[in-house]
Amino acid sequence: MESKAMMMEESVQPLRVPPQMSIYADQHNIIHLVQTMVSSLAVDQPEDPIAYLLLLLQDSSVHVPRVVLLGPPAVGKTTLAGRLCADLGAVHVTMETLLDDPSPLGQEARRHALKQEEVPDDLLVSLIQGRLKESDCFNTGWVLDGLPQTRLQARSLQQGGVIPKHVVLLVAGEDVLLERHRGRLLDPLTGDVYHETFARPCEEAARRAEKSADAHVGALRAHLQRYRCKVTGLSSAYRHILTTVDADQPPLDVYQQALAFLRTRRCSRTPRVLLLGPPGSGKRLQAKMLADKYKMVDVCCSDLLRWAEADPSSVGEEVRTYVQHNRTVPKSVTLKVFQERLDRADCSQRGWILHHLPCDLQHAKHLTESLNAPNRVFFLELTDDVCLQRTTITPVHPSVHAAPGDVSQCLDNTRSVTQALGVYRTHTAGLQCVFPDGVHVDADQDPQCVFEALDKQLTIQTHAH
Known part of the structure; x- marks a missing residue:
């Protein structure tokens, strides 16, 4: 009896779709096709479902x-x-x-x-x-x-x-x-x-x-x-x-x-969303809002190494080796961590929204050539002045005596953000070449307005019938 119960329990486990199958289904709109056929079957209830479906696939009534x-x-x-x-x-x-x-x-x-x-x-x-x-x-x-x-x-x-x-x-x-x-x-x-x-x-x-x-x-x-x-x-x-x-x-x-x-074509595509933008453009906030609405997995590159460090996999062991010796995790290992995370069942089935990666041309090419290439890319646009205003500590007013530590922290923070901005601007042109269809969204507005702009672009497909 126990073995039968175990077999029954195994039999009702959710189907895990391999990443290769998920990508193929997305590229060829398989889910949309199946939905169309099932819907037509339920509405018309033909005597011979197989013959009906064969005619349906050849018929323009699908559209x-x-x-x-x-x-x-x-x-x-x-x-x-x-x-x-x-x-x-x-x-x-x-x-x-x-x-x-x-x-x-x-x-x-x-x-x-x-x-x-x-x-x-x-x-x-x-x-x-x-x-x-x-x-x-x-x-x-x-x-x-x-x-x-x-x-x-x-x-x-x-x-x-x-x-x-x-x-x-x-x-x-x-x-x-x-x-x-x-x-x-x-x-x-x-x-x-x-x-x-x-x-x-x-x-x-x-x-x-x-x-x-x-x-x-x-x-x-x-x-x-x-x-x-x-x-x-x-x-x-x-x-x-x-x-x-x-x-x-x-x-x-x-x-x-x-x-x-x-006149646009609606496809039930597994969302694989990439958010790019300079520091302070609101990537983390927008990713969370979109992930909450569409039940996607929120994948933040800056959190990936912490996730990997706690993971018992071989990749996690490799990351722990560098962290324990206070050494910088090399780019090749970071890419392994990234690939390992997106290959997980939750990302394959629910889709994902990625931010804070890729940060350079090598990362971007690796992403597009992998089985986890994004199907929606957004560039959050923001000027350097606004980026600095959003991300650095506000200087103390001259009339107020500032503690030396506050001033030092402010200067360090400003230098750090300026350096990160320089790195992003250096790679922006290359990223735009890798993702020529990326949608540019003005991030210098209220976060809710930015979210609505992203949401509208995310839900409206641009492929004509």
């Missing part, structure tokens, strides 16, 4: 749009969804079209709506799944307008195979939403939504357009409050495929930004 549009009421989701569907040839799916479903599920959902009750999660998820199984959605793609509405619904849809490729979150201030809500017009013939100022109807539609019946400000504020309670969890369910678009701008600009995002 049909699957889009979720999120945002508060009156932000312009329906107008944007309509334009996107017209441009992409996709099916526009809204709560209203789902409630028109003549099936028993649709009738039950309508009963809840007529009583001004929220449609239960399981019922709404079933309605969405049923609609997306239909041939028009499968063949030409779909845009879910304001759906799903909660994190639970999003998770249930994902588990049922409804996996969007792109999620667009529209945002705007409450004053903007209230102004748009008051000027809302509805075409009773087509159901199209317009606005007296922001999105005026054409002449023919203007003759039919009527003031929206639900233009009561109090009702909008109540809807906004419910939305705010749900949006954080909902957007987190799609954080790896989501972009945020400011809706407080002309509708054409909103449309063009959303369309540009939809």
Whole structure:
């Protein structure tokens, strides 16, 4: 019995993906391909799955749009969804079209709506799944307008195979939403939504357009409050495929930004992120913030030797030999430590974010030629003056008597930072040649602004369909 229990325990151990396999899957978008096939199988449920998958791999329907549009009421989701569907040839799916479903599920959902009750999660998820199984959605793609509405619904849809490729979150201030809500017009013939100022109807539609019946400000504020309670969890369910678009701008600009995002290729790539920048540029802080959000492994070069010194591996023994004799660890050993850390299962499976390395051309070439080449590189830009201001001790005011030790420490610190800056500037041109696609981010701003800039670049891929 004990041996059987041990066998069962071994059988449920998580699969460890070798680094070579992880790199291959990343380079050839294998994870994205598998997700697409599994999603299509779950939605279409063919009689012969093997034959179906063979046809699917040869068919252009793999690239049909699957889009979720999120945002508060009156932000312009329906107008944007309509334009996107017209441009992409996709099916526009809204709560209203789902409630028109003549099936028993649709009738039950309508009963809840007529009583001004929220449609239960399981019922709404079933309605969405049923609609997306239909041939028009499968063949030409779909845009879910304001759906799903909660994190639970999003998770249930994902588990049922409804996996969007792109999620667009529209945002705007409450004053903007209230102004748009008051000027809302509805075409009773087509159901199209317009606005007296922001999105005026054409002449023919203007003759039919009527003031929206639900233009009561109090009702909008109540809807906004419910939305705010749900949006954080909902957007987190799609954080790896989501972009945020400011809706407080002309509708054409909103449309063009959303369309540009939809024309990018979303790949579930294991993140291998490299942060480069001079001392004081905030690499450590930004790495921690990104690692916390995306559950990556935060790998700091300055901490690697301490990690290796405590590690029982042969590389750790080699590092301890140098440390115990107060000798500098040679570059060749440092590179071994670095490679050993990135080869660990947590880095292979979750991805990593590396900072404070590479520090010269040799390190950079070693990194790009290894199995752990980064797939996203960022240069944090900062002037030498700001670097020194951030990293050195602030001099004591002349009117205050400074202790000799304070002055000495300040001078030593300044010399140390100046030397580190000189080393970084010496190798900057070489690093930029090794990583020509690296994204340059202005680090001379609030840390949250830097994080948002990095996060936006990290989540938006630049590979076109």
